[in-house]
Structure formats: structure tokens, C-alpha cells
Amino acid sequence: MAINAGSQAYGVDLPPTQYDQDWTTQSPTTTTYTAGQPEVGVNFVAPSSGRVLVTLGAGTRTTTAVTTRAVVTFIVYNDNSDGPVVQAADFNNGITGIGTASVSQYRYVGTFKMISGLTPGRNYYAQMVHRSTAAVAAGVVSIAARDISVIPLT
């Protein structure tokens, strides 16, 4: 079927891109992942391909001369954060600070990861989580900014 020049069509695929961010400083003190306050996350619908791109961004630093780092990554759940975990928190899917023998300043950077095998049309929740690489006092490891987006892929 021909479509005249100037016609506009909006396909059922792809579902909308979703994104969220917060610039409240976080200061993890343990090696257990937490969503922080406020939580940064997005609900999204999987496209026909079952594949989405998850992007993360964060600014991390260590304020004393220790090599402890902040870790910022994400979890994907079915439905919401009470649902079954589809993609567990993984250090290697995220961002870390740089551990040096000197005090470091906030380093802003991002990363991305494709998640596949999702059920088309199903609702999912992608939640940012963070932790420290060792137990430290509050303020030693800090996260200045967090952002996430989920982009349906073909």
C-alpha cells in the first residue's frame, strides 16, 4: 500500500522510551545493594523483539585516601520491585568509581547493556541500585547523580 508524501504513521512497535534521573547525593556504607532515596527507576513495556537497551549514568567519588569504590548498576523485575527478578544486580553491568590512594573528585560517566528474552507486551521495572565495595563510614563514598533510560530495540 502506498502512503502519500507527508503522511504520518506511528507503528504499534515500539513502545515508548522511558527515563528517570535524580541528583540527590547518595552515600552507600555497605556492600549490600540499595535503591537509595529517592529511588530512580522506570516501568516499561517490552517490544515485539523482547529486547531493550538499558542505559545508566552516574557521578561517583571517594573522599578519603582509600581504594573503596561506589558501584552503580540496575535490576530488572517483572511488573514492579516486588516482582520476580529478570536481571539481577551485576557489578559488570554498571559503573564504578576509581579507587586510588588519593582523594578523588566526582567522575561522571555512563554505560549501557542490552537485555533480551523479555516477553513482548509485558510490563517490567528497571531499578537503579548502588553499594560500596567495602564497609565505610557515611560520606566516604558518594554518588552525585543517577540516571537511567530504557529504550525498546528492534
Add this chain to the structure above:
Amino acid sequence: MTSIKPLSAGTNFRAVDFPRAQFAYDQSTIANWNTATYTVNVAATNPEVAVRCLAPTSGKIGVCISGGPRNNSTVVDRFFLAFRVLEGDPADGTLIQTDDAKWGISNTATSDASDDYSYGGHFTVVGGLTPGVYYYFQSRFRDTVAPVTGTADCAFRTLMAIPLP
């Protein structure tokens, strides 16, 4: 006036969405940068890195910015590489989103004598754009401690704008 035409089930078509993704880069090193206000280029050595991109139906464009910043002195200095969004032509366009390193990248900075290059990128979404309108995504940079010399460098800059669903 836009007309919306019905399509029969099973019809194959190529939607006008999405407009083309756009990409720009510069691989010349910005050396010893010591200006703490956001700057577009360095005359004669480092050109502007910017793209013009048409907003899709969703009004969302993904921006991927990357670069190679470093701090090579004991002065605790960072190189911020960020971008701003203007509507239409950059000379007279309305500012849609201002520069912020939280949407860009930076090196960390220590008091060590030489921190080497810290390459990285950052992908963020700019939403709420008007479909069918051109926007100008312009990378800009600054250092965090000024005026000092011989500290912040950047090995390369790239900027990509991708229309999103």
C-alpha cells in the same frame, strides 16, 4: 493539514519515524584547558562538535556524548564535557536544556602528579521535544579550576543524537 490513513492488517510500510541519527566528532586533543566557563571550540585547533537532529513523533532524542578527559598535574582539576540543546539555528535558537556535567562526562581528579586519560561515554534522553522540529545538540566543555595552566586535557570528543520511540 496532516491526514491519517487507515492501513489494513498485514500491510507493510515504512513509517516516517524515525528521522536519521546524527553524529559528529573531533579527534584533536584539547590541551591545557584553563577556562571555567563552557566553551564550544578552540579556534584553529579544536572545532565545534555538534549535530542538528529532527525530533520524532515521541519528542524524545537520545544523546550519547563521549570523550577522553584527564588531569595531568597535582592541581585537582577536572575536564567537564557536556552538551546543551537549542531549538533551530544555534545563533538564534531558544535554549531547551543547559549544559551540565551530570548529563555529560568528566575525569576524576586526584592530587597525584599524573592521572592518565579516562575515556568514557554517557547516554541520556532529552524528552518533551516538539515532533518535526529541528534541535541543535552542541557539546561544550570547561575545566573546574581556573585560572591555572597545564592541567586539564581532552583527547577526543564525540556527540550522537538518536531519535527514540
